[in-house]
Amino acid sequence: MENKFSEQISALRVENNLTRSQLAQKLGVSVRLISYWENGKRECDFDMLIKIANLFSVSIDYLLGRKEY
Numbered sequence: 001m002e003n004k005f006s007e008q009i010s011a012l013r014v015e016n017n018l019t020r021s022q023l024a025q026k027l028g029v030s031v032r033l034i035s036y037w038e039n040g041k042r043e044c045d046f047d048m049l050i051k052i053a054n055l056f057s058v059s060i061d062y063l064l065g066r067k068e069y
Contacts, residue, residue: 004064004065005037005040005043005044005063005064005065006037006038006039006040007065008058008062008063008064008065009034009037009038009052009063010038012056012058013034013038016056020034020035020038026055027048027051027052027055029048049063
């Protein structure tokens with residue numbers, strides 16, 4: 001099964017009308033790291049995955065493309 005994290009985080013950011021800079025600030029990371037995630041160049045650690053899921057009120061399975069919300 002393919003990991004769809006990059007697609008999901010990008011879509012959630014856009015759906016929530018957030019710039020990469022705003023999302024980076026909310027998560028306490030660099031804009032460059034957000035860009036890497038969205039372009040599939042890097043993946044986040046488990047703690048950050050939980051933080052992102054909580055921020056967008058979605059499941060970790062959703063972030064990874066395993067199921068709908």
